[in-house]
Amino acid sequence: MARSTTMRLIELMVLREDIHSVLKYLGELGEFQFQQEFSSDSSDSAKRLNPDASVFERLQQVRAALDLPDLDGYKGSVPLPSDADFESATKIIDSVEDIHKKELTAADEEKRAVSAYREALAFANLKVSYSDLESLSFLTLRIGKIDPEKIDDLKARLGSRGIIVRLGDDNSRILAASSKKARFALDGELKEAGFTELQVPKDFKGIPDEVLLTLERNKTEAAAALEEIQTERRNFAETHKDELFRLLQIYSVGSQIYSVENSLESTEFVYRITGWIPAYLIRKVMKDLDELTQSRAGIREFLPTEVPSVVSGQEKVPVQVKHGKIVSSFERMIFSYGSPLYGTVDPTPFVALFFTVLFGIMFGDAGQGLCFLIIGILCCLKKIKISGWEKFGGIFCCIGISSTIMGLLTGEFFAN
The missing domain is CATH 1.20.1460.20 (subunit c (vma5p) of the yeast v-atpase, domain 2)
Structure with missing residues (x-):
């Protein structure tokens, strides 16, 4: 319990016709780590x-x-x-x-x-011939499109030199008018505002109903x-x-299976797969692969001390720790500092015990302990999902029970 799981390196020689089913089996097993x-x-x-x-x-x-x-x-x-x-x-x-x-x-x-409807709607109320308006000697007219958000700014910059009349309901078309003397200023301001002039027929009098x-x-x-x-x-x-x-x-x-297959060492007919697996699964995996491939796969098993890359220090044996539901909730706390080396003591059970006891001693309050316990139960039942905190439901339950017990022993309930 206090040590990491014993691991073995296995080498599989698989025929091309079996490679997909073997890779699918290893993926579903969830306990195989490729060495490649x-x-x-x-x-x-x-x-x-x-x-x-x-x-x-x-x-x-x-x-x-x-x-x-x-x-x-x-x-x-x-x-x-x-x-x-x-x-x-x-x-x-x-x-x-x-x-x-x-x-x-x-x-x-x-x-x-x-777009066609809005274009027509913009000129629906123009009942005077456009050529008659344009022929006025004292008036310069421009009709076209502009960003509606720029109309107010254009009016402010144009000032008394001209007027702007909105056309249509969407305000994306305007009629700009100024005196002949101010036409160059009008054209300059319109250009600055991104104005696009529309070509209007000379005898145009509006759109019929x-x-x-x-x-x-x-x-x-x-x-x-x-x-x-x-x-x-x-x-x-x-x-x-x-x-x-x-x-x-x-x-x-x-x-994903094709992706892994393309990365494996292979000949025309055979693929080679090497990877680490817990020792307690060796017999099961060998039996399952033998049945899956109808005894067509070759399997070899190696101890970590028999792997040259491990002996030379170039490769580290992967670490697997097996805990119950309560202790496993403390794994994130441990692995945030780093995982234990293969074959060394697994500190997770000890941390789970002493963290729970010391929290109760330092924070002994029956009322607040019950609050932690309720939060932990809700997290375990997946009723609370806040940024992954539901994974710490076991820890909340442990510290809630410990705090509640110490609070009852000291007679403290919500700091009273």
């Missing part, structure tokens, strides 16, 4: 050797297009991708890409319809078409989200 160092290779050759990664990437794009949350952990045992899974993934990807294209097209149509009604109807129809496609997307997401998350899990595992 894997480099993240993002080259094109590495990507070609990982077809599951490209499918997983496209499924992630589908998930984002459907506005679904990201994959959060794995639920149960995840199988390797099959031909049926690839067919299902392809159907979902194609369907969502088709919906996404239709949504982009509808959004573009709706944007153009709204029937044209406005048509444009408004087009805008409404475009918005309705976009909403219909968005509803289709939401319905598709609701009906296919379970299958999509299942495929994301499958292809996430598959892509």
Whole structure:
């Protein structure tokens, strides 16, 4: 209990046809630490050797297009991708890409319809011929677009040299007027404000009401078409989200297995895997791998003292500590200072005991101890989730019990 777990180095020689199932087994075991160092290779050759990664990437794009949350952990045992899974993934990807294209097209149509309607609305009240206004010898007119937030500043800088009239409901179009003498100052200020002049026909007198009604109807129809496609997307997401998350899990595992496989030492037919594993699991792992590969895998076991890199000091044996639920909650406190070396004393049980006792002696208060105990119970039940503090539920329970007992012995309850 007070020492780290005894470890063994195992060497596996696995045939190419068994490598995926063996890597999946070791991953699900959760007790195997590779001795090899894997480099993240993002080259094109590495990507070609990982077809599951490209499918997983496209499924992630589908998930984002459907506005679904990201994959959060794995639920149960995840199988390797099959031909049926690839067919299902392809159907979902194609369907969502088709919906996404239709949504982009509808959004573009709706944007153009709204822009045309606003353009027309801006000149709806212009009932005098624009050529008549422009022909006035004492007046310079400019009609165009501008950022609405800059209009007030433009008015202030223009002062008495001209006037600014807002056109339309969105205030993005204006009519600027000044005397002929002040036209250069007007043009300079408009240019400074980012003004874009619109070309207005000379005989233009405004937009007929029937044209406005048509444009408004087009805008409404475009918005309705976009909403219909968005509803289709939401319905598709609701009906296919379970299958999509299942495929994301499958292809996430598959892509990771391919990634590890590409980093292993191998010949044309055989892969070599070396890694550390707790000694108490050796027999189980050997039996499971023998059944999984139908006795096709070769397995060798080494003591740490038989590994040259460990003897020379170039490699350290990984450390595993096994504790119960209460003591394991103190591991973070210990490992924040560093983990114990392999084969040395594990201080976690001693720290758990003496920290609890000393906290009770120094903070003996039955009322506040009960508060700690309640917080600890809520953390253990996952009712409190604040920045990872729920992982310290066991510690809160221990110090709460210790503080409560010492408070009862000293007769102290909320400092009274």
